[in-house]
Amino acid sequence: MATSREPEINSCPMAAEEGEAAEDLIEILEASSTPIDLARYVNHVRDPAAGAIATFEGTTRHTFEGKRVLELRYEAYLPMALRRLRAICSGARAAWSLRRLAVAHRLGTVPVGEASVFVAASAVHRADALEACRFLIDEVKASVPIWKKEVYANGEVWKENREFLQRRNALALATSSCCCTTKVRMDGDDAAAADDGGSGADEEKVPAV
Amino acid sequence: MTLVIPLFRAREVTSMAEESEDTCAANKAGGVTKMQKTSDMEEREVGPWIEVKVLFFARARELTGLTDISLLMPPQSTARDCMSKLLNNFPKLEEIYNSMVLALNEEYVPESTVLRNRDELAIIPPISGG
Numbered sequence: 001m002a003t004s005r006e007p008e009i010n011s012c013p014m015a016a017e018e019g020e021a022a023e024d025l026i027e028i029l030e031a032s033s034t035p036i037d038l039a040r041y042v043n044h045v046r047d048p049a050a051g052a053i054a055t056f057e058g059t060t061r062h063t064f065e066g067k068r069v070l071e072l073r074y075e076a077y078l079p080m081a082l083r084r085l086r087a088i089c090s091g092a093r094a095a096w097s098l099r100r101l102a103v104a105h106r107l108g109t110v111p112v113g114e115a116s117v118f119v120a121a122s123a124v125h126r127a128d129a130l131e132a133c134r135f136l137i138d139e140v141k142a143s144v145p146i147w148k149k150e151v152y153a154n155g156e157v158w159k160e161n162r163e164f165l166q167r168r169n170a171l172a173l174a175t176s177s178c179c180c181t182t183k184v185r186m187d188g189d190d191a192a193a194a195d196d197g198g199s200g201a202d203e204e205k206v207p208a209v
Numbered sequence: 210m211t212l213v214i215p216l217f218r219a220r221e222v223t224s225m226a227e228e229s230e231d232t233c234a235a236n237k238a239g240g241v242t243k244m245q246k247t248s249d250m251e252e253r254e255v256g257p258w259i260e261v262k263v264l265f266f267a268r269a270r271e272l273t274g275l276t277d278i279s280l281l282m283p284p285q286s287t288a289r290d291c292m293s294k295l296l297n298n299f300p301k302l303e304e305i306y307n308s309m310v311l312a313l314n315e316e317y318v319p320e321s322t323v324l325r326n327r328d329e330l331a332i333i334p335p336i337s338g339g
Contacts, residue, residue: 058339074338077266077331080315081338105338117339137339145312145331146338147267158268160308160335168335171310171317 024089024101028081028146031108036115041102045122050099052126054133058117060110067152074107074116077145081105088139092121095135096128103136105146116148142167257284259326261291269309269332272301282324288313289320291330305334 025044029036038057045053060072089101099122110116119136123129140146142163149158258281265273273295282291288311296302311318312331324330 075267076338077264077312077315077333080312080331083315141336141339143317143336144338145266145333145336147334148337148339149267158334159337161337161339164336165308168308168310172319174317174319 024086025103026082026085026089027104028076028078028085029104029106032106033109036104036106036118038115038118041104041118041120044102045100045120047099047122049124050122050129051124052129053120053122054126054129055121056117056119056133056137057115058137059115060112062112064150064152067154069112070151070153071112072110072116073149073151074105074110075147076105076107081144081146084144085140088136088144091139092132092135096123096132097125098123098128098132101132101136103140105140105144107146138163143171258282259284259286259324259328261286261324262327262329263291263295264329264331266332266334268305268334269302272304273299286324287320288318288322288324288330291324292320295332302332305332308335309333 025041038055042053042055060069062069085103085105089103092098092101101122102118102120104118106114106116117137117140119133119140121129121132121136123132141161147158149156261280261282262277263280264277265275270276280291280294282294292306292311296306310333311320311322312333313322313324314329315331317333
């Protein structure tokens with residue numbers, strides 16, 4: 001599906017960013033005690049032409065392997081994280097018929113039970129919105145350079161997303177060329193999906209980002 | 210082109226006191242910047258080194274104790290060359306070497322990528338957003 005839209009895939013990422021900027025709300029929220037304003041992102045994707053809004057809210061859990069989590073601390077490689085999020089949104093648009101997208105990720109200390117990440121997608125039909133929403137959060141976890149440290153009563157640990165570890169070889173095979181990165185990466189992703197075998201049918205339509 | 214040890218700027222050399230290689234010691238006082246601005250003869254001797262800024266995040270920052278460092282590398286150096294030098298200077302980075310990836314100027318790249326002057330190379334430990 002992604003390959004059927006050559007103009008977008010072959011276009012320079014910078015051009016794509018400019019084209020999507022007005023429609024996609026992408027925000028990485030600096031450290032603050034304020035919870036994510038979920039309504040802001042839902043309202044951004046609200047669209048009279050859309051018959052569906054799908055959202056995903058990732059919240060911080062209070063236990064990990066029996067250990068009580070006191071809080072979570074997030075940090076990001078900010079410019080690259082924003083760049084990846086824009087690429088991911090472009091990838092979603094290339095794969096599904098979407099109206100509007102919004103992604104927010106919080107940094108700094110996030111108390112247990114609050115949202116650390118929020119994704120919203122609107123589309124004419126619900127299948128596109130739901131699938132794109134799932135794709136966006138999966139991609140955030142696989143390739144956006146954001147890190148989370150879990151703080152327990154008796155220690156702390158940097159978490160590692162399974163999605164990243166599975167994607168690692170494909171990321172390390174990506175080329176550094178400017179404008180064709182997306183297309184080359186897609187080949188790498190396909191290879192990776194074939195390698196692990198068990199990734200399921202969904203992987204076949206996952207666009208390169 | 211007899212120098213093969215990448216040089217660190219004076220401020221980083223100070224923070225890497227354990228590194229006692231003659232080259233670094235010799236540059237402690239004046240730093241690399243000064244060397245590059247001295248006579249033409251010296252410039253030829255030093256050669257057209259490239260400067261690469263390396264960023265450390267999350268676990269990588271904790272292991273190195275630094276948020277970033279500037280490395281001078283020979284021309285045509287790859288990201289792998291840079292990584293070798295970093296592992297040499299910060300052996301603790303071995304802990305994440307088999308699970309990390311590299312990003313060059315905010316894009317993921319393979320280790321074989323050739324670096325250019327003023328590139329920004331980021332050590333990306335396993336990410337954990339979401």
